[in-house]
Amino acid sequence: MTESIPLQETIAVKADHLYKAFGRRPHEIVKKLKAGKSRAEISSHGVAAVIDASFEVKKGEIFVVMGLSGSGKSTLIRMLNGLWDTTSGTVSVGGTDITDVSAKELRDVRRKSISMVFQHFALLPHRTVIDNVAYGLEIQGMGRTERLAKARTIIDLVGLAGWADNLPSELSGGMQQRVGLGRALAADTDVLLMDEAFSALDPLIRREMQEQLIELQAALGKTIIFITHDLNEAMFLGDRIAVMRDGRIVQIGTPEEILTDPANDYVAQFVQDVDRARVLTAASVMEPVRAVITKTAGPRAALRTMRDLQTSVTFVLNRDRSFAGIVRDRDVLKLVKRGETDLRAIIRDDATAVLPETVLVDLVEPSVESELPIAVVDEKNRLLGVIPRVTLLAAIGNVTTNTGPLPVVMPPATISVSQIAEILGDTALEGVEA
Amino acid sequence: MNEFRIPVGSWVEVLFDFVTEHFSFFFDFVRLAFAGAFETVDYLLVSPPFYVIIGLAGLLAVAARGWKFLAGTVVGLLLIVGMNQWENAMDTLALVLVASVIAIAMSIPLGILAAKSKAASSVIRPVLDFLQTMPAFVFLIPALLFFRVGEVPGIVATIIFAMAPGVRLTELGIRGVDPEIVEAGSAFGASPGRILRQIQLPLALPTIMAGINQVIMLSLSMVVIAGMVGAGALGAEIMTSLSRIDIVLGSEAGLAVVILAIFLDRVTAALGTGKTPISRFIALRKSRAPASASVETAAPVEPELVRL
Ligand SMILES: Nc1ncnc2c1ncn2[C@@H]1O[C@H](COP(=O)(O)OP(=O)(O)OP(=O)(O)O)[C@@H](O)[C@H]1O
Ligand SMILES: [Mg+2]
Numbered sequence: 001m002t003e004s005i006p007l008q009e010t011i012a013v014k015a016d017h018l019y020k021a022f023g024r025r026p027h028e029i030v031k032k033l034k035a036g037k038s039r040a041e042i043s044s045h046g047v048a049a050v051i052d053a054s055f056e057v058k059k060g061e062i063f064v065v066m067g068l069s070g071s072g073k074s075t076l077i078r079m080l081n082g083l084w085d086t087t088s089g090t091v092s093v094g095g096t097d098i099t100d101v102s103a104k105e106l107r108d109v110r111r112k113s114i115s116m117v118f119q120h121f122a123l124l125p126h127r128t129v130i131d132n133v134a135y136g137l138e139i140q141g142m143g144r145t146e147r148l149a150k151a152r153t154i155i156d157l158v159g160l161a162g163w164a165d166n167l168p169s170e171l172s173g174g175m176q177q178r179v180g181l182g183r184a185l186a187a188d189t190d191v192l193l194m195d196e197a198f199s200a201l202d203p204l205i206r207r208e209m210q211e212q213l214i215e216l217q218a219a220l221g222k223t224i225i226f227i228t229h230d231l232n233e234a235m236f237l238g239d240r241i242a243v244m245r246d247g248r249i250v251q252i253g254t255p256e257e258i259l260t261d262p263a264n265d266y267v268a269q270f271v272q273d274v275d276r277a278r279v280l281t282a283a284s285v286m287e288p289v290r291a292v293i294t295k296t297a298g299p300r301a302a303l304r305t306m307r308d309l310q311t312s313v314t315f316v317l318n319r320d321r322s323f324a325g326i327v328r329d330r331d332v333l334k335l336v337k338r339g340e341t342d343l344r345a346i347i348r349d350d351a352t353a354v355l356p357e358t359v360l361v362d363l364v365e366p367s368v369e370s371e372l373p374i375a376v377v378d379e380k381n382r383l384l385g386v387i388p389r390v391t392l393l394a395a396i397g398n399v400t401t402n403t404g405p406l407p408v409v410m411p412p413a414t415i416s417v418s419q420i421a422e423i424l425g426d427t428a429l430e431g432v433e434a
Numbered sequence: 435m436n437e438f439r440i441p442v443g444s445w446v447e448v449l450f451d452f453v454t455e456h457f458s459f460f461f462d463f464v465r466l467a468f469a470g471a472f473e474t475v476d477y478l479l480v481s482p483p484f485y486v487i488i489g490l491a492g493l494l495a496v497a498a499r500g501w502k503f504l505a506g507t508v509v510g511l512l513l514i515v516g517m518n519q520w521e522n523a524m525d526t527l528a529l530v531l532v533a534s535v536i537a538i539a540m541s542i543p544l545g546i547l548a549a550k551s552k553a554a555s556s557v558i559r560p561v562l563d564f565l566q567t568m569p570a571f572v573f574l575i576p577a578l579l580f581f582r583v584g585e586v587p588g589i590v591a592t593i594i595f596a597m598a599p600g601v602r603l604t605e606l607g608i609r610g611v612d613p614e615i616v617e618a619g620s621a622f623g624a625s626p627g628r629i630l631r632q633i634q635l636p637l638a639l640p641t642i643m644a645g646i647n648q649v650i651m652l653s654l655s656m657v658v659i660a661g662m663v664g665a666g667a668l669g670a671e672i673m674t675s676l677s678r679i680d681i682v683l684g685s686e687a688g689l690a691v692v693i694l695a696i697f698l699d700r701v702t703a704a705l706g707t708g709k710t711p712i713s714r715f716i717a718l719r720k721s722r723a724p725a726s727a728s729v730e731t732a733a734p735v736e737p738e739l740v741r742l
Contacts, residue, residue: 107620107623107624107625108623110620110622111623112623115622116621118617120612120614122612122615122617122618123615123618124615124618124632125637126637139622139623139628140623183622
């Protein structure tokens, strides 16, 4: 959301202050809403299904609209391809304002730019799978042999090879929705609208379809606007998510932004039982590294750092600030006692290092195997932060946000302060190396 | 007390006089066209020997329902011949065919109109209610006035009487099509005409066929009543038997009507379901070639997605 304003051609769909009201005088209702009345106040006149919705969907993005039943998702998506008129506001698809065109031009936009996958599949029951998949092409006016050939490649693509000549009623739900998806893909429009496309499928098939959708999106680069009332689905699929409540969009953001920084209590409550471990990334929960020294600082500095922070481990960086490993207090102690000064001999590499975009679920195993905090490094191996086990648990369990520091973040000291002080022979030393 | 009277009847009469006077060319045209149609169909049914017609009916019976129905049809039609009502029955059948074809040709477009437009529906519905509750005999009066005695007023009265279920069930069928499927048509950019042809009509077909079946059955019952205005055929026989209290003639003519009714009902009902022996046969021949190919893939396994 903090990115610079995108160029015009990179925006696939743009909704600008959309309103949709049902009732005898929808325009009156919208006028009242614009004058500041609430949805409840106009309820005697009718239903305000969508109130002041604005957003831009970038090319190649999966934009998810999420909200409870009745929040206006279906109404919103039906305005995006002009199936329903807007009461107020404009929609543009690929630069064409579809709220201001003739019926014929609108049909043209639908043929060329925007297609749809339906919740209950909406296949033509009297046509075979291949004729269903070829339906959009048929409307576009493509000849029979050409469109059947193209439909066949799409049928293979969505994994229905061998079913081309069956009727939809002979297929399972998951397969029927593949036909629905195939029909939309065959039309070869830039934008796909999907209204609760996977909601009618059972959970296993659903997950599979979600994964396949992401693969297809990556392969074909389609812009997808996906409606769902399932938060986990939204978090899994969405590059960005718009959360709707009572007709309004209350927040638009990446899955992480929505989880870690909910715009209001409603969103916070909504997201509280999401599978956080699969959404949150290392970057969003990591803590600043405090116990850290450079390799050249020497064992005494390391010992002092550990004493001050009451830990038994400190992270070590190379001169170019890249992550070198860790040292433990016992090893450092021995080094000091022997009078040696080179830390390199005792640096261990048993701390796990991960990239910032790793999801938390992948951190659980390393965290179980070692009491050491997990190091988060960028692709140049620079240490960005650490994730102690406690932090990981707190983030997954949503115990506290990643603001205030947690009481214990590092393995506690195994050597007493007085012992270290005695060895260093200088308790008043300040200015610990960072 | 008996001074007060609203002369609705006289008003209607004035209206009728006006219409007959100024639109006589129209009624003449209709009379010629309907009479011509009836005579042609009647000629086709009556001039061949009865066994040719029974043979054709038998073919239709076996195509629509199978061997048992074929046997029933042949026995029934032979009974009509045996009762010496064959020619009358064929006249009646010709009346029914002409009247119901015209009624269907008018009612389906009206039903489509009613399904597509709320305004049209709100006009058409009360008219249909009116037509359906009005006693059947009443239709004969204007028909007589406009078209004089003969087959034509019978056909016209029959068309008007029988149209209603055709309109209603067409509207019902089209409105009953899953709105999401219709939406799918528009979402892919299909024009309204294309949606009607490719989605609404095919999916409404079973309901529309039920309407057609009812139109035909109502036509048959009205054609008999039309015997009163000189439409002849089995209706005339029944009217004669009624005036003479002739139980022999009455029961034979009545039985002939019943046999025709059963035949027409069963054939059209079977066509409505779309599961006729003939369509199964065609489907079988069509699927011969790809049938062998789909055997291996027929296992209900969710296939894996092929990566690009
Ligand atoms: N044709 C209509 N006439 C009147 N009100 C309508 C109509 N369609 C939708 N609504 C109302 O608009 C509101 C939003 O409905 P919509 O179908 O967009 O919600 P949704 O988020 O898609 O819900 P669901 O998850 O149940 O599909 C609801 O209160 C609904 O009752
Ligand atoms: Mg919905």
